[in-house]
Amino acid sequence: MSLASPAAATAPAAPSQLARILRRNGWTITLFVLLACLLVLARVLRSGFGPADIQSLAIGVLPIIFAAAAQTVCVISGGIDLSVGPVMAFTSVTAAALMKGGSEESAVAVVIVVLLLGLAVGAINGLLVVASRVPDIIVTLAMSFVWAGAALLVLSSPGGGAAQWFKDLSNGSFLIEWFPKALLLVLVCVAIVWLPLRRSRLGLSMYAVGSNPIAALRSGVNVNRTKVAAYMVTGLFAAAGGLALTMVTGIGSPVPGAYTLNGVAAIVLGGVSLAGGRGGMLGPIAAAFVLSLIRVNLVFLGVDPAYSTVIQGVILIIVVMVGGLVALRRSRA
Amino acid sequence: MTDLLLDASGITKRYGAVSALRDASLAVRPGEVHALMGANGAGKSTLVKILTGAVRADSGSITIRGTKRVVRSPTDARRAGMMSVYQDPSVIPDLDVADNLRLTGTPVDAFRSWMTALGIPRLDLADYARDLPLPTLRIIDLARALAHEPDILVMDETTAALPADLTERVLEVVGGQRASGRSVIFISHRLIEISALCDRATVLRDGETVGVVDMGTGAEDRIVGLMLGPSEADAQPRTPAPTTAIGTATTDGDARLAVQGLRSGTKLTDVSFKLRAGEVLGVVALEGQGQEELFEVLAGSRRASGGELRVDGQPMSFRHPADAIRAGLVYVPADRLEALLPQRSVRENIALPFSSRMRDWGPIRVGAERRVVDRAIERLQIDTRAQSEVRRLSGGNQQKVTIARWIATGVQTLLCFDPTRGIDIRTKRQIYSLLRELAAAGSAVLLYTSELEEIQLVCDRTIVIFGGRVVDEMPAAVADEPTLLRAAYGLPPGVPMPEELADSALAPVADRVS
Numbered sequence: 144m145s146l147a148s149p150a151a152a153t154a155p156a157a158p159s160q161l162a163r164i165l166r167r168n169g170w171t172i173t174l175f176v177l178l179a180c181l182l183v184l185a186r187v188l189r190s191g192f193g194p195a196d197i198q199s200l201a202i203g204v205l206p207i208i209f210a211a212a213a214q215t216v217c218v219i220s221g222g223i224d225l226s227v228g229p230v231m232a233f234t235s236v237t238a239a240a241l242m243k244g245g246s247e248e249s250a251v252a253v254v255i256v257v258l259l260l261g262l263a264v265g266a267i268n269g270l271l272v273v274a275s276r277v278p279d280i281i282v283t284l285a286m287s288f289v290w291a292g293a294a295l296l297v298l299s300s301p302g303g304g305a306a307q308w309f310k311d312l313s314n315g316s317f318l319i320e321w322f323p324k325a326l327l328l329v330l331v332c333v334a335i336v337w338l339p340l341r342r343s344r345l346g347l348s349m350y351a352v353g354s355n356p357i358a359a360l361r362s363g364v365n366v367n368r369t370k371v372a373a374y375m376v377t378g379l380f381a382a383a384g385g386l387a388l389t390m391v392t393g394i395g396s397p398v399p400g401a402y403t404l405n406g407v408a409a410i411v412l413g414g415v416s417l418a419g420g421r422g423g424m425l426g427p428i429a430a431a432f433v434l435s436l437i438r439v440n441l442v443f444l445g446v447d448p449a450y451s452t453v454i455q456g457v458i459l460i461i462v463v464m465v466g467g468l469v470a471l472r473r474s475r476a
Numbered sequence: 477m478t479d480l481l482l483d484a485s486g487i488t489k490r491y492g493a494v495s496a497l498r499d500a501s502l503a504v505r506p507g508e509v510h511a512l513m514g515a516n517g518a519g520k521s522t523l524v525k526i527l528t529g530a531v532r533a534d535s536g537s538i539t540i541r542g543t544k545r546v547v548r549s550p551t552d553a554r555r556a557g558m559m560s561v562y563q564d565p566s567v568i569p570d571l572d573v574a575d576n577l578r579l580t581g582t583p584v585d586a587f588r589s590w591m592t593a594l595g596i597p598r599l600d601l602a603d604y605a606r607d608l609p610l611p612t613l614r615i616i617d618l619a620r621a622l623a624h625e626p627d628i629l630v631m632d633e634t635t636a637a638l639p640a641d642l643t644e645r646v647l648e649v650v651g652g653q654r655a656s657g658r659s660v661i662f663i664s665h666r667l668i669e670i671s672a673l674c675d676r677a678t679v680l681r682d683g684e685t686v687g688v689v690d691m692g693t694g695a696e697d698r699i700v701g702l703m704l705g706p707s708e709a710d711a712q713p714r715t716p717a718p719t720t721a722i723g724t725a726t727t728d729g730d731a732r733l734a735v736q737g738l739r740s741g742t743k744l745t746d747v748s749f750k751l752r753a754g755e756v757l758g759v760v761a762l763e764g765q766g767q768e769e770l771f772e773v774l775a776g777s778r779r780a781s782g783g784e785l786r787v788d789g790q791p792m793s794f795r796h797p798a799d800a801i802r803a804g805l806v807y808v809p810a811d812r813l814e815a816l817l818p819q820r821s822v823r824e825n826i827a828l829p830f831s832s833r834m835r836d837w838g839p840i841r842v843g844a845e846r847r848v849v850d851r852a853i854e855r856l857q858i859d860t861r862a863q864s865e866v867r868r869l870s871g872g873n874q875q876k877v878t879i880a881r882w883i884a885t886g887v888q889t890l891l892c893f894d895p896t897r898g899i900d901i902r903t904k905r906q907i908y909s910l911l912r913e914l915a916a917a918g919s920a921v922l923l924y925t926s927e928l929e930e931i932q933l934v935c936d937r938t939i940v941i942f943g944g945r946v947v948d949e950m951p952a953a954v955a956d957e958p959t960l961l962r963a964a965y966g967l968p969p970g971v972p973m974p975e976e977l978a979d980s981a982l983a984p985v986a987d988r989v990s
Contacts, residue, residue, distance in 0.1 A: 163602065344578070344579065347571065347575055347578060347579045348579065350568065350570055350571055350575075351568040351571060351579055353570070354568045354569050354570035354571065355568055355569055355570075357566070358564075358565070358566040358567060358568055358569075359566075359568060359579075360530065360549075360550060360566075361528075361530070361550050361560070361562065361566035362550075362566055362567075362568065362576070362579050362580045363549075363550050363551045363554060363579075363580055363581075364579065365549070365551070420568075420569070420570035421570050
């Protein structure tokens, strides 16, 4: 923000500034409240629920959070990437294959190479979307088969390895036992990539392209370049997700889990509009935790896991619907 | 010719088989306000898009300040000193105003001072653009362009549907650009604005530049003549002569639509009027005085919070637009895309209301449908060259389709909300005479218009809404523009209005051009 504007913007309505922040981030705040409630509920249902459970929860959610972060960038800029899961598998097996037998120090180089691979994969996805003019949902669906195949070419069955320091990144807690390292890792990654991006002209351009591509073009935004850049950041976060998979399992698995759709579920619950242009990063992260905690609580309640999946789906619809109704009420008032 | 600021010549552009521009040229001198005129489909929009880099020409040359330029993108155009303001503002809805300014690299202080000059001094930059009303967004878009101090400012229908007070400010500011040697390319369907503001006008017809007119006495007639072409200029008078039907509608008899004390939301507080069969009732209001809410309530898309609505004497309460349609109230919105299925054909769009009735959910009776649709297309003279997808039609033709769908099977009460917004003069006339014909055939028409001259051209009576209530009612015969403006401001006669102050500010300009 330029020097002149904050003063000008705050001057007329200083007292309502806090109210405005609360209102604009109402959805994210609600999610955090929901998250807190679910944590308390888990504690009530099982008195032994403690730091160790929080840590394993964070480790379990780690790949989903990266999948959600990857999807968020793409969806904000008006696209969607159905190849996030396969890209995670591809980068995960690449990391595991390269790290196996290598020295602890060489693993640092592997991490960098894999992240660059993510950027390259994203660039290919993005360029195909922009150049082919085929809808992105179709391009990335097709590319999801390509990346899934590529993963199998690297490792035909689960295998490879990981450096010890690398595995330790997500293991245990940081400073206090209630604060898992895995969560710290997520926050650091997002802070390094997303926060600067969000405030940059490129970040603004991503929101602009997702919000109204014609207006963005007329505002001087290079729409195609922005889209490719968004897919590249998506690829970067997907590669981070792949590294997280290798980190928490110690190996690479060429068959991707249901990370693509779990990521989409998290961003929808996290307040990112699938129509593009709206949303942030904190919401999807909280939402990923909420979705996992719902399952945990249902297990504690003794609900059949088959039912708990159904219940999770129903909750997703209800929560998003309620959010929509609230927004509608507010716009009418 | 060397001292031209912009010289575009021999511009051609084809879209498939359709030739949008055949030989268009436009020459703008430094320090002039230059009007670009033409009926809808004449190629104005295409020419503007080419100049601003949104579309690339097939051939032709663009010279700016004597240097030949290739304009590939809006960024290129800006670098060459050209900024444009479009009819739909290019403001990103999901960003706040400050971020929108950052996106375009606009200096905030300059932006603020232009906003003040344009009549919106207090704007919270932290507001999301999507929460701001359309006129404000247009002004933001214009102020942002001005803050970049462009050599050439292109304004495409910026004043369409702006409230009168903001329009005056805009014209004033645009006129002021001359003083600093900057030029403006001004596109508007309002001839009054053109003659008050512009120095010269380039007229396009069927993709060709057919003439350049120096503004002055008789210029309006020459422009209209050029726009309409040799065959039609003589056939139609400049303004349609009021048909004898105007004002002769019966003043007695039962009202088709009677509204008493209607309230809804915060803007519509207390509106009462009667609309009789066979009359066209005008509604005049400044922007945001509750007229949108009134039409939405009548069309069934918004609930009234109080008051009474009677159709043919029966009290009514609409829960859904289908209820209103069943009661014979059909709505033509200002935003055509709100009414149309842009990817479907003209035929389907016209047939939609009567082929989607629940009891007709079986196979569509194709023959009968085609006859009805053909009749409607013929009656409204819809250009069906691009009929496979409505979105490819020109704005005027799209508007005709939205009207055609309702009159195809006969209409009892037609609610038109600014139906001629951004439409060329020929189509406007067709719509005027159509509304008169409908009234003569016994329909009732409620017409909100932002163009005050339409009241006397089309209506029998008019009501004026201010602050959510009806403040005046008058027969069209006495409803000239000054009278209407006064009433629309809720002012008693004799109090000076912002317009008059603006007029006096514009006076030197008017002296120059006349």
